[in-house]
Amino acid sequence: MTIPVDGETDDPPTTARRRRRNPHSHQSILAATSELLGEVGYTALTMEGVAARAGVGKATVYRWWPTKGALVVETLSAQLPAPEPIDTGELRQDLLTAIRRAVQILAVGPAAAVIPALAADLSSDPAMAEQFRAQIIRPRRTVVLEVLQRATRTGELPADVDTELLLDIYAGAVFYRVLVSGEPVTDGLAVQLVNLLIDGKTPVTRPDGHADSAH
Amino acid sequence: MTIPVDGETDDPPTTARRRRRNPHSHQSILAATSELLGEVGYTALTMEGVAARAGVGKATVYRWWPTKGALVVETLSAQLPAPEPIDTGELRQDLLTAIRRAVQILAVGPAAAVIPALAADLSSDPAMAEQFRAQIIRPRRTVVLEVLQRATRTGELPADVDTELLLDIYAGAVFYRVLVSGEPVTDGLAVQLVNLLIDGKTPVTRPDGHADSAH
């Protein structure tokens, strides 16, 4: 195929000029960043520490990533599982999967502690914001947008459904709960959100997640 | 009374002894923090800078606030408008007001740029998280919780409505949109959220905010 899959490094054949980064250093740096993110978190991560852990000069880190944020975005994007398409054949199930993935990333996995701190830098660094959205957010949103668009074709959702808002609502709920409320995020949250978004059911308290799903 | 009026933080009856903070310094520090937050933002705010701007020794700042975060939380809490009760007599209108207030704080006002950065520190600093929730979040949530509880009594909402989740949903949508999506937040968002949460209407794209409000 001729798809120029690649992402961050690049394909020697096409470019030829520019960029001849040492792939070994490059990998060491990403690995060191990943380790240190796990050990000390985003805030306490330093470029100096990354360079030291990677056995690399600081200048080498700065040569390829202008800021800590850019480095972390790339590290995250490399270590997060690729966003597989979702298509179970049923909207409810698809959306549930999507929300569970969001929960996984925002509340459970190793990135959970990193993303909020990263997000905080977005408003003051537009370049990084764009990189973050392009490398982390957009690929995952795209998958869910396809789910929703499919549903408009089958009539499960109205043709003019505000897909963007729908995504913001469930992702925001998870994000806000983790970050601001500080309450635990259970699977029940995913179910309640699906019920609300698809069936318009105002969320009610139930001891457990399979609540209300019986209808 | 002869109670040494003062603290927004401590209870005069029990302490009485201890603490004889200079109210002038105290005010200078909060004012300096507020100014600097506006000028350089949360990240670039330094304790050193605050002390200098306030014409105060660094130790004086540290004496009363252990961290930058704690200082900023108190500054914010002092400058944010007090959360007035909401009671228009109609749930829809009450909730709309609540959401608009959230938008005001999270997306429009001077705190909009500060809160995300502040929030990022919450996961790594539980003490500050508690202070943040107690001084900023809880008072405002309480007002809305009263609105929702009133609605359960009138039957506008089911008795077992998950009020906490409801709050997380609309606040999260606003927060996420500002912080992560980076999309503009319009008043239409508030209307769409009310429609969804009260009437179960899946959000659809409309050019403007008064969409669907006809019911």
Place this chain on the structure above:
Amino acid sequence: MTIPVDGETDDPPTTARRRRRNPHSHQSILAATSELLGEVGYTALTMEGVAARAGVGKATVYRWWPTKGALVVETLSAQLPAPEPIDTGELRQDLLTAIRRAVQILAVGPAAAVIPALAADLSSDPAMAEQFRAQIIRPRRTVVLEVLQRATRTGELPADVDTELLLDIYAGAVFYRVLVSGEPVTDGLAVQLVNLLIDGKTPVTRPDGHADSAH
């Protein structure tokens, strides 16, 4: 006597304000500089290395000495023997002593390797040049100037002798020989210089230093 000898710090009575340097740090830094000068020389001496060796923060070094040169000048001035007055009763002997002292400092002692490198910075750093001359050169020149002035009173030297030049000649000869010619400096050099400067004897080659001293 009650002369407030002091030298580099300052007299508390008059100033009172400003300057409250930690004498312990101050000493550690000078000691570390002295050691490192001996171990690695002036060129390879770094402010960072000094701070590390002294167990002190870099900022502390920079707080009191703006440049490496200033630090080295003060170190040298502290470790060089104080310039004792010279008065043997005889001009020839006095001058011989003076030249031998110059040889000692410029060619033999621990400062011999440092002064040339230091001198090289003088032309590009007038502040340091002044400090160097005031702390190192002038005190030693003053002693010899007194010798020469005494000689003019006794008639051993003409009243209008160009004392400054006389000093430049013998010091320059030693300095140049060490630095540029790279030839060894023997005691014969001192004798030859005395003969030339006092008796006007053109220097001739003699196997050893006591040459010509018989007059």
Place this chain on the structure above:
Amino acid sequence: MTIPVDGETDDPPTTARRRRRNPHSHQSILAATSELLGEVGYTALTMEGVAARAGVGKATVYRWWPTKGALVVETLSAQLPAPEPIDTGELRQDLLTAIRRAVQILAVGPAAAVIPALAADLSSDPAMAEQFRAQIIRPRRTVVLEVLQRATRTGELPADVDTELLLDIYAGAVFYRVLVSGEPVTDGLAVQLVNLLIDGKTPVTRPDGHADSAH
């Protein structure tokens, strides 16, 4: 001829083999060095800067000159006027000319600011010291040595005059005055030195240089 014409510096007979340096790069580098010496001085001159200014890779500079000092010595030697023989027929005049040349190089011309800094590196870099003496110092000393040797044949100077020391004295006086004393160097200095060295006249202060020359 088959000699690979090239160097302004090396002797074709001995080297012949080895070396096929690109004459264009070679010239660019020397020119860049010369310019930068004038602009920023010896200390602030960097190999990196030279390479950039010359439009050449750093490795190319390092291939031909092992150190900054070596490069500067060669640059200087190429741009300093060749040491013409001196023979006015009169020792006094010859020596005056020699001293004036020394003043010209050490105190007036473009090399004045460079040589002290260069000299400072000599004691720590014997290879460079040798190169410096061979390319810069020796050729000029040789010319004056001839003057002095001629004078011994005519009896103007004693047969066993210490020629080396004589040179060190006048060169040292100029050098020291420029570098250490920091006093201005006038032509009177040259006259005073000649008077001392040839006639044994102790230097006296006179408003101007033609002093004492009348005798």
Place this chain on the structure above:
DNA sequence: GAGTAAACGAGACGGTACGTCGAGTCTTTTC
């Protein structure tokens, strides 16, 4: 109203990290 303890401004302190620069080496590409 004097004595005393605290809070105060000032800022030095030992540190960590910043982001930049240059050293000197090495590899890859170009002519």
Place this chain on the structure above:
DNA sequence: GAAAAGACTCGACGTACCGTCTCGTTTACTC
């Protein structure tokens, strides 16, 4: 096959703040 281009590791630069710690000096509560 030399040399351009420039990436690489290393280490120092000089600065900014960190949070702690003396210093005297107010200041306002005791006694």
